[in-house]
Amino acid sequence: MNTRFNRRGALARLGGILAGVLALPIARTARAAVQRVFVSSGAARGYDPSKHKWLMCIDVNKCIGCGLCVEACKKENGVPEGPYFRTWIERYIIPKPKPGSGQTRGETLVDCPNGGMHGFPEPPLPRDQIEHSFFVPKLCNLCEHSPCVQVCPVGATFDAPDGAVLIDPNYCIGCGFCIQACPYGCRFLSPVTKTAEKCTLCYHRITRGLKPACAEICPTQARIFGDLLNPVPDDPIQKFYEQNRVQVLKPHLGTAPRVLYAGLDKEVR
Amino acid sequence: MRRFQMPPQILRLVLLTLAIVGSYMVARAFLTPATFGQYGWYRGAALEELAARTPVYAGKKACDECHSDILHKLAGDAHKTLSCEACHGVSRTHAENPDVLPVKLTGSHCIRCHEANPSRPAWFKQIVVKDHYSGKCTECHIPHQPTQSP
Secondary structure, three states: OOOOOOHHHHHHHHHHHHHHHHHHHHHHHHHHHHHHHHHHHOOOOOOOHHHOOEEEEEEHHHOOOOOHHHHHHHHHHOOOOOOOOOOEEEEEEEEOOOOOOOOOOOOOEEEOHHHHOOOOOOOOOOHHHEEEEEEEEEOOOOOOOOHHHHHOOOOOEEEOOOOOEEEOOOOOOOOOHHHHHOOOOOEEEOOOOOOEEEOOOOHHHHOOOOOOHHHHHOOOOOEEEEEOOOOOOOOHHHHHHHHOOEEOOOHHHOOOOOEEEEOOOOOOO | OOOOOOOHHHHHHHHHHHHHHHHHHHHHHHHOOOOEOOOOOOEOHHHHHHHOOOOOOOOHHHHHHHHHHHHHHHHOOHHHHOOHHHHHOOOHHHHHOOOOOOOOOOOHHHHHHHEOOOOOOOOOOOEOHHHHOOOOHHHOOEOOEOOOOO
């Protein structure tokens, strides 16, 4: 038997190894393709993320600052106790200008005691010194170009095809980059799971045809939730567009949020 | 003329490179979750895992199954925009088993929204509680039909 190491034999062995290595990803791709068929047909729950585009409209003129949405969000999503919020309410107080100051308005005060969950106390100013005061509910702005997604080093946070910006809790390493990247402060590091958490638009509710908890519970319908791809008869989203001129938060950042506000003030960031 | 011969150090480098790339591809094939890349650069199964949570709030539709009479009354008056669970609290257990009653309501539920606060919009009905009345809200107002008196 010729056991000498020759070029032909070496090349053949090398070719064998290469073919084996290449076969693995091919097998995997085939497996994924099979799974994809299963997933799309296995959508027995009837939810296909590519057939929806969710958005939230918020009418600041309707928010009464009761904090029911914040409480509902905490209960629905098991948000940890303490200063951790997936949605919260800010109170803006714009005082009258000091006489002779030459300004149109005084310096804006913003407060948010416990996320507004238990309502708001009397403002720190006497009523006659307040020019404007209003509540602004905040949540994930559902950016089209999400800064938080761009910075995630492990692909744990992503823009779902239906417009929700979600976090894969099994993949998140808790590095906190996304928390710094979010210009709206909508993320926090959970002290329980040690991973980043944020508003999921109540993904477990919207995939079952329910409204997110905050929109469900809001007593004045200051929050309107809807689907751009599946307009319903007498669509509240359409009505919102017709009745209001809308605005987004921090438009100069180019994040293209899909949370639209009506009745904002320039002081709101 | 001399025949070209692959210098042995180059051959070793090529083999080493192939070994590194090959082991990377094998490791990648085994370590990447199956649904990674299904919709984009993330694990597609995460969507279903997030959707798998059980909702806590039952929703107005669930209330409508048994209490459509009350919902009808509600829809005809000023509290029409209210969700049942906004006042009655999380009622999923009640929706599944009607014997478990939702939380008992008190006047603090009314005050939570209707206590006067200058930050509240002017169109919204507000009262200064201590100047308004010291008794129970329900003595004069029907919660489901707030513009009517009992």
